[in-house]
Amino acid sequence: MKLGIYGYGNVGKGVELACSQNKDVELVGIFTRRDKSTVTPLLNTKVYNASEIKDFKDKIDVLAICGGSATELPTMTPELAKDFNVVDTFDTHAKIFEHFNNVDKIAKENKHVALISCGWDPGMFSLNRLYANVLLPNGKDYTFWGRGISQGHSDAIRRIDGVLDAKQYTVPIENVVNKILNGETPELTTRQKHLRECYVVAKEGADKNKIENEIKNMPNYFADYDTIVNFITLDELKEKHSGMPHAGFVIRTGTTGKDNEHKHTISYNLNLDSNPEFTAQAIVAFSRALHKEFKRGTTGCLTAFDIRPRDLYVGDYNELLKHML
Amino acid sequence: MKLGIYGYGNVGKGVELACSQNKDVELVGIFTRRDKSTVTPLLNTKVYNASEIKDFKDKIDVLAICGGSATELPTMTPELAKDFNVVDTFDTHAKIFEHFNNVDKIAKENKHVALISCGWDPGMFSLNRLYANVLLPNGKDYTFWGRGISQGHSDAIRRIDGVLDAKQYTVPIENVVNKILNGETPELTTRQKHLRECYVVAKEGADKNKIENEIKNMPNYFADYDTIVNFITLDELKEKHSGMPHAGFVIRTGTTGKDNEHKHTISYNLNLDSNPEFTAQAIVAFSRALHKEFKRGTTGCLTAFDIRPRDLYVGDYNELLKHML
Numbered sequence: 080m081k082l083g084i085y086g087y088g089n090v091g092k093g094v095e096l097a098c099s100q101n102k103d104v105e106l107v108g109i110f111t112r113r114d115k116s117t118v119t120p121l122l123n124t125k126v127y128n129a130s131e132i133k134d135f136k137d138k139i140d141v142l143a144i145c146g147g148s149a150t151e152l153p154t155m156t157p158e159l160a161k162d163f164n165v166v167d168t169f170d171t172h173a174k175i176f177e178h179f180n181n182v183d184k185i186a187k188e189n190k191h192v193a194l195i196s197c198g199w200d201p202g203m204f205s206l207n208r209l210y211a212n213v214l215l216p217n218g219k220d221y222t223f224w225g226r227g228i229s230q231g232h233s234d235a236i237r238r239i240d241g242v243l244d245a246k247q248y249t250v251p252i253e254n255v256v257n258k259i260l261n262g263e264t265p266e267l268t269t270r271q272k273h274l275r276e277c278y279v280v281a282k283e284g285a286d287k288n289k290i291e292n293e294i295k296n297m298p299n300y301f302a303d304y305d306t307i308v309n310f311i312t313l314d315e316l317k318e319k320h321s322g323m324p325h326a327g328f329v330i331r332t333g334t335t336g337k338d339n340e341h342k343h344t345i346s347y348n349l350n351l352d353s354n355p356e357f358t359a360q361a362i363v364a365f366s367r368a369l370h371k372e373f374k375r376g377t378t379g380c381l382t383a384f385d386i387r388p389r390d391l392y393v394g395d396y397n398e399l400l401k402h403m404l
Numbered sequence: 405m406k407l408g409i410y411g412y413g414n415v416g417k418g419v420e421l422a423c424s425q426n427k428d429v430e431l432v433g434i435f436t437r438r439d440k441s442t443v444t445p446l447l448n449t450k451v452y453n454a455s456e457i458k459d460f461k462d463k464i465d466v467l468a469i470c471g472g473s474a475t476e477l478p479t480m481t482p483e484l485a486k487d488f489n490v491v492d493t494f495d496t497h498a499k500i501f502e503h504f505n506n507v508d509k510i511a512k513e514n515k516h517v518a519l520i521s522c523g524w525d526p527g528m529f530s531l532n533r534l535y536a537n538v539l540l541p542n543g544k545d546y547t548f549w550g551r552g553i554s555q556g557h558s559d560a561i562r563r564i565d566g567v568l569d570a571k572q573y574t575v576p577i578e579n580v581v582n583k584i585l586n587g588e589t590p591e592l593t594t595r596q597k598h599l600r601e602c603y604v605v606a607k608e609g610a611d612k613n614k615i616e617n618e619i620k621n622m623p624n625y626f627a628d629y630d631t632i633v634n635f636i637t638l639d640e641l642k643e644k645h646s647g648m649p650h651a652g653f654v655i656r657t658g659t660t661g662k663d664n665e666h667k668h669t670i671s672y673n674l675n676l677d678s679n680p681e682f683t684a685q686a687i688v689a690f691s692r693a694l695h696k697e698f699k700r701g702t703t704g705c706l707t708a709f710d711i712r713p714r715d716l717y718v719g720d721y722n723e724l725l726k727h728m729l
Contacts, residue, residue: 093660096660096661096662097660100541100542100660101541121662122662172729175725175726175729176722176725176726179725196729201729203535203539203670205728205729206535206713207672208728209713209714209716209717209724209728210528210531210713210716212717212728213689213692213716213717213718214528214682214685214686214689215685216425216426216685216718217425260673260675262675335418335421335422335425335677335678335681335682335684335685336421336677336678336681337421337446337447340677341676341677341678341681342677343674343675343676343677343678343682344673344674344675345672345673345674345675346672346673346675347532347670347671347672347673348585348669348670348671348672348673349668349669349670350585350587350668350669350670350671351666351668352660352661352665352666352667352668353660353661353666353668356660356661356666357539357660357668359660360539360540360541360660361539364538364539367538382724382725382729383713383729384712384713384714384717384721384724384728384729385712385713385714386712386713387709387710387711387712388531388534388535388708388709388710388711389534389709389710391534391535391538392534392537392538392709393538393541396709397501399534399707399709400500400501400504400707401500401501403530403533403534403537403709404497404500404521404526404530404707404708404709
């Protein structure tokens with residue numbers, strides 16, 4: 080499979096590395112919106128300007144689009160689906176349906192296949208919600224995110240007057256998670272599920288109390304949560320908080336039996352040192368499956384829900400029957 | 405979807421109950437190898453003799469075969485695949501490949517579709533091994549079973565001279581599981597992964613020391629494990645150990661990054677009050693997907709690896725996009 084990377088941020092870099100772990104993948108090149116002379120790839124990958132992508136119309140089986148969900152992917156994915164089979168990581172849950180339909184229309188018109196919202200949530204977490212729901216129709220879902228960096232919340236803090244830099248960790252409340260893993264099914268408010276831990280570098284002379292108050296009372300982002308604000312130095316932020324870890328749980332508890340007397344708990348847990356590199360691994364695996372769908376004649380937009388698990392695997396089906404089933 | 409149950413043991417009973425949780429399923433009947441007049445269904449389900457199954461050739465969309473893997477399913481599933489689309493729970497891992505090929509041949513010849521090895525392991529655990537492997541090609545797998553009843557090991561104890569009844573729990577060694585969940589990747593012997601906990605009712609006058617020694621030194625079943633033998637009364641066995649709980653973990657740890665500097669852990673955990681009822685829930689969900697495959701013209705043998713997750717769901721795809729992705 081010939082893969083291209085469109086957009087060379089953290090996820091794009093992750094895809095470059097992930098290709099080296101998958102022997103069936105030939106990485107054609109990185110397509111950057113910056114001046115290509117300023118981009119140094121991690122491995123020996125060719126770098127092209129984004130504008131050169133049109134020359135690769137028949138030279139790439141799947142194009143991994145590594146752009147931002149807020150402003151880039153809504154136009155980028157449909158546009159590139161005209162000429163390529165594409166995978167993206169669109170993760171604005173509320174707008175997935177709209178994005179799906181936009182991409183589906185263009186992909187079908189151009190006889191391409193696309194897969195949107197690849198990654199861990201949406202992605203693997205979505206798959207686990209689905210599997211757990213069909214196994215326990217009579218049940219209750221819980222999703223917890225963290226401990227991990229939220230880019231959106233970190234950005235929101237950085238926009239506050241007097242803040243030089245900041246990182247925000249979303250933290251699931253451990254004893255609540257444990258209760259649910261043990262079969263309890265509480266009704267939980269936002270505040271009872273996660274807390275928010277902030278590491279903030281204040282500008283010299285800034286009013287720290289004012290910053291802290293502004294963070295804690297910020298609507299949508301922090302006001303509904305218990306929020307911890309820690310002021311640290313820029314050196315400390317760089318040294319201790321420059322990683323991109325993430326984690327989370329998808330849990331469903333449900334009952335079976337004539338009188339619902341049997342309780343069952345299904346849980347899926349990820350613990351990731353690098354959120355973008357794990358997302359990139361998902362992109363490569365689902366690109367493999369997408370390429371198989373394309374060869375079968377499938378067109379239009381797909382999601383992880385459409386992908387036969389066997390198509391994700393590089394090896395032979397008989398191997399799966401013998402060693403993994 | 406019209407479903408039939410062939411074999412009315414614990415799993416068959418579970419399927420009967422599971423049908424009542426799935427509104428798209430019409431349960432046509434239970435087909436029993438016993439005299440039907442001796443079988444009382446849990447719900448208002450019609451009971452037929454197994455020999456009457458031929459009359460239902462075009463009246464059942466999917467037949468759930470609830471027989472034993474050791475001696476029944478190897479012949480039962482291919483035989484019934486002549487006249488029906490079938491799902492079974494064949495779980496002898498070493499013989500799955502052979503069983504698959506037997507069923508595949510007959511199902512294709514008769515233009516039916518079959519799904520074998522449905523349940524949690526093989527089944528959901530297999531799916532999770534596959535997903536985790538494609539996400540972390542550079543990694544290491546662990547599967548732990550328990551705490552839960554092993555029917556095979558309980559039976560082995562019951563065959564010992566002087567034993568009236570017995571139950572055996574397979575127990576994963578908790579601190580080892582926790583180490584792996586925390587990212588360690590130890591090489592483990594059989595003894596280091598699970599221990600075996602036995603509850604034994606001795607016949608009056610039987611030599612308990614002799615029984616205990618015989619259990620602990622039984623090759624294949626117990627000799628490679630640390631085994632705890634508890635002698636209890638028949639009343640206590642019935643009161644405290646008549647449930648069929650099971651549980652387990654599928655864990656994969658792997659690395660990404662230029663120098664494999666980022667560690668990731670994926671874990672899937674089930675905690676089941678009733679092993680057969682959970683297996684039955686899987687049978688119903690995968691029967692739904694199998695029926696969709698049949699309507700598409702698919703023939704032959706499939707496994708969970710072939711099933712598009714969306715096909716397991718009773719509702720609309722748009723619902724999935726809006727609420728579960």
